[in-house]
Amino acid sequence: MTEQILTVSATTEGPVTVLSAAGEIDHDSRQSLEDAAEAALQDGSRSLVLDLGAVAFCDSGGLSLFVDLHKRTTTRGGRLHLASVQPAVTAVLLATNLDRLLPVHATVGEAVAAARPTG
Amino acid sequence: MDTRVPATPVLVPAPGLLRAALDAAGEAVLLCTAEDHTIVLVNAAAKALLPGLEPGVTAARSPLAELARAIAEGTSTFTDEYLGRQVLGHRRSLGDDHYGWYLQDITEEIARAQEFQAERDRTLFLAEASRRLSASLHQRRCLRTTVELAAAHLADAAVVVLPARRRQSEWMRLIAGESVEEGMLRENVLGEVPGFEEALGGFPPIPSRWLDASQVPAWLLPEGFGPVGALLVTPLPGNAEPAGALILARRGPDAVFSAEDEMLARIFAARAGAAISAAALYRDQVDTTAILQADLLPPELPQPEGVELIGSYQAAKDALRIGGDFYDVFGPVDDSPETVVALGDVCGKGPEAAVLTGKVRQTLRALRLVNADPAAMLTVLNRALLGSGRQHRFVTLVVAAISRAEHGRVRICLATGGHPAPLLLRADGTVEPVEVSGTLIGVVPHISVGPAMVELAPGELCLMYSDGLTEARGGPSGTEQYGESRLRDALASCAGMPGTAAVERVRQLVSDWVHGGVRDDIAMLAVRAPSRTKLSLMDTGVAPVSPFAIDARRGDRRGRSR
Numbered sequence: 001m002t003e004q005i006l007t008v009s010a011t012t013e014g015p016v017t018v019l020s021a022a023g024e025i026d027h028d029s030r031q032s033l034e035d036a037a038e039a040a041l042q043d044g045s046r047s048l049v050l051d052l053g054a055v056a057f058c059d060s061g062g063l064s065l066f067v068d069l070h071k072r073t074t075t076r077g078g079r080l081h082l083a084s085v086q087p088a089v090t091a092v093l094l095a096t097n098l099d100r101l102l103p104v105h106a107t108v109g110e111a112v113a114a115a116r117p118t119g
Numbered sequence: 120m121d122t123r124v125p126a127t128p129v130l131v132p133a134p135g136l137l138r139a140a141l142d143a144a145g146e147a148v149l150l151c152t153a154e155d156h157t158i159v160l161v162n163a164a165a166k167a168l169l170p171g172l173e174p175g176v177t178a179a180r181s182p183l184a185e186l187a188r189a190i191a192e193g194t195s196t197f198t199d200e201y202l203g204r205q206v207l208g209h210r211r212s213l214g215d216d217h218y219g220w221y222l223q224d225i226t227e228e229i230a231r232a233q234e235f236q237a238e239r240d241r242t243l244f245l246a247e248a249s250r251r252l253s254a255s256l257h258q259r260r261c262l263r264t265t266v267e268l269a270a271a272h273l274a275d276a277a278v279v280v281l282p283a284r285r286r287q288s289e290w291m292r293l294i295a296g297e298s299v300e301e302g303m304l305r306e307n308v309l310g311e312v313p314g315f316e317e318a319l320g321g322f323p324p325i326p327s328r329w330l331d332a333s334q335v336p337a338w339l340l341p342e343g344f345g346p347v348g349a350l351l352v353t354p355l356p357g358n359a360e361p362a363g364a365l366i367l368a369r370r371g372p373d374a375v376f377s378a379e380d381e382m383l384a385r386i387f388a389a390r391a392g393a394a395i396s397a398a399a400l401y402r403d404q405v406d407t408t409a410i411l412q413a414d415l416l417p418p419e420l421p422q423p424e425g426v427e428l429i430g431s432y433q434a435a436k437d438a439l440r441i442g443g444d445f446y447d448v449f450g451p452v453d454d455s456p457e458t459v460v461a462l463g464d465v466c467g468k469g470p471e472a473a474v475l476t477g478k479v480r481q482t483l484r485a486l487r488l489v490n491a492d493p494a495a496m497l498t499v500l501n502r503a504l505l506g507s508g509r510q511h512r513f514v515t516l517v518v519a520a521i522s523r524a525e526h527g528r529v530r531i532c533l534a535t536g537g538h539p540a541p542l543l544l545r546a547d548g549t550v551e552p553v554e555v556s557g558t559l560i561g562v563v564p565h566i567s568v569g570p571a572m573v574e575l576a577p578g579e580l581c582l583m584y585s586d587g588l589t590e591a592r593g594g595p596s597g598t599e600q601y602g603e604s605r606l607r608d609a610l611a612s613c614a615g616m617p618g619t620a621a622v623e624r625v626r627q628l629v630s631d632w633v634h635g636g637v638r639d640d641i642a643m644l645a646v647r648a649p650s651r652t653k654l655s656l657m658d659t660g661v662a663p664v665s666p667f668a669i670d671a672r673r674g675d676r677r678g679r680s681r
Contacts, residue, residue: 027467027468057600059586059590060464060466060467060513060515060586061466061467063466063513063559064466064467064512064513067513067562094556095537095538095539095540095556096537096559097537097556097557097558097566097567098537098558098559098562100558100567101558101562101563
């Protein structure tokens with residue numbers, strides 16, 4: 001019973017922090033991702049990349065966290081990027097049209113490149 | 120000069136020497152003859168302890184009744200009280216002709232033991248009070264416990280009076296040995312109890328000796344209680360303001376409340392007050408939740424001519440997790456005969472989600488009155504929610520405008536805001552999603568909504584549902600989601616069924632999947648074009664009523680909120 005529903009690891013490269021999530025993001029589990037994002041923003045990251053390669057499920061609790069992080073990164077001139085989104089999560093993003101709000105990238109590398117400030 | 124100690128040792132000391140030795144001893148000694156108990160010697164310590172006791176009289180008629188009794192009964196110890204002192208006596212034989220009563224003043228010792236016992240009793244009482252008072256969040260039970268404890272340990276009568284609500288005060292009273300009584304009092308008579316207004320006003324309690332017990336109004340205690348000797352009014356400290364006041368009374372002319380009694384009453388009152396105010400807060404919270412829940416309950420579904428509407432709402436098991444899913448129905452208005460239904464899911468739980476649900480439903484109701492189409496309803500709702508400021512929550516929903524078409528068909532204009540697409544159950548048993556898309560509501564200033572128009576032939580059904588249905592976890596592993604494909608299969612198996620049966624069947628299949636205990640709300644709303652052929656005389660055209668669907672759920676929910 002000690003198995004975590006969601007585990008999150010963070011790596012920071014300049015103004016971009018990549019948060020790699022594994023598991024399921026829902027109302028009950030989102031806190032760990034929220035805490036990691038909060039820490040990254042506190043430490044001065046402007047943009048966040050969410051690596052969702054190992055996330056099989058995301059409910060409205062997860063979506064509301066994405067929306068929240070989107071608002072917080074944009075107010076500081078950054079952006080929330082999603083990377084390697086799996087089909088189940090893609091379906092949720094499509095159903096809610098959030099794919100139009102949040103940039104979605106095939107790989108973490110592409111997402112980091114897009115998140116890195118140009119020039 | 121002969122009284123001086125002789126140079127040679129003697130075997131028998133002189134009587135004077137004996138007396139001097141006994142006077143010098145700390146212990147009080149009465150020397151008596153064995154024959155008739157005549158006191159022959161009272162040493163100095165005994166004179167101090169028992170003034171007035173002289174040699175020459177018999178100890179069997181001494182003013183110490185217990186000493187006389189010990190002699191009469193031949194016992195060798197006694198305790199007695201004499202002129203305010205507690206005396207303990209031991210008898211020791213001194214040869215054949217005499218014996219002595221060796222007496223100790225044990226007044227202080229007894230007082231210390233009594234004090235120790237009293238302290239122990241107080242501690243036990245407070246421990247019992249804490250245990251019993253913390254056992255309930257039910258306010259009347261807390262009041263009852265308070266008067267029971269107070270009447271058992273603190274006074275002959277205990278009355279708890281709560282602060283006035285709507286100019287009336289609730290009270291509960293217990294006379295020791297009788298049964299608890301309760302009632303209501305008019306606020307304006309409470310001031311007749313000495314010290315009461317001060318107690319409820321948050322002032323420190325007035326010492327009992329300053330309260331005139333003869334001023335106690337007749338209504339406070341029953342007639343048979345007798346004259347009140349001592350009165351103590353103690354505030355029950357609550358949350359910011361007193362939770363009430365505890366009135367204690369002792370009967371009889373000599374009754375008093377000592378400083379220790381008052382202190383104990385205050386400590387007890389602090390515990391009772393905390394329990395009563397916690398119970399009051401809890402009651403308020405439950406009331407608030409019940410109010411919010413009552414407003415969130417799905418409405419009775421009307422049965423418009425030529426259309427079947429079937430709803431099902433299964434609330435999450437946890438009654439305090441209010442909010443979440445909802446559906447609503449808005450009837451025809453002057454310039455539009457359509458019936459509009461909405462089914463949605465507010466992100467999150469709790470009062471905040473419940474308030475947002477209320478806002479959404481009211482906004483939709485207003486938009487329906489101005490005859491907005493579903494897509495416009497969503498667009499305006501989105502702007503209204505964003506305009507209402509500081510909320511992080513969003514809502515997904517589907518809105519459908521339903522009207523009758525030719526040949527018993529039903530036309531539905533649908534728009535979604537980030538909600539799972541409704542499913543259509545066709546007459547041939549195929550299940551297909553409605554091709555709609557739309558942004559969730561309450562996040563971005565401009566949403567895109569792609570509405571759709573579908574038509575149902577007689578017997579066909581359109582199912583709107585919340586994601587609690589597809590995300591319900593269960594199955595063989597207990598953690599697998601029900602999922603959309605299972606839902607489609609379930610719905611396909613309902614082909615040809617009446618609407619209520621179809622919805623109930625889907626609900627039952629999901630309930631089986633999760634083994635009964637749903638973690639999230641599950642809402643379903645189905646629109647069906649009634650079958651045209653009336654094959655049975657049983658079909659009297661009365662609106663279909665499901666024995667399982669919404670009415671049963673409604674009862675469930677109300678029952679749990681209390």
